[in-house]
Amino acid sequence: MTRLDVRDIPPVNRHPTIHEKFEELEPGETLTIVNDHEPKPLFYEFQAEVDSFDADSYEVEQVATDEFVARFPKQEV
Known part of the structure; x- marks a missing residue:
């Protein structure tokens, strides 16, 4: 599992870094990101652009007021 905390990354760089x-x-692996808000726009972006x-299998969990953990799984071949 790859975990990426994007809270310290400038917002303009977050999506490119995540991609x-x-x-x-x-x-078959999963990218787990930690964010300060629910990453719905990122989910929709991935759904539309990343085959x-x-x-x-996407999951998101709010762990604190400013902490969301989202799991972006990559399809198995």
Whole structure:
């Protein structure tokens, strides 16, 4: 599992960094991101643009007021 805390990354760089880390995953692996808000726009972006994103297995959990943990799984081949 690859975990990426994006809270300290400038907002303009978050999505490109997340996409880059996701592309580095092997099929069947999951990118777990920690964010300060629910990443719905990112989910929709991945759903529309990333063929290897397993949208059906996506999960998000709010752990604190400003902490959301989202799991972006990569489809198995």
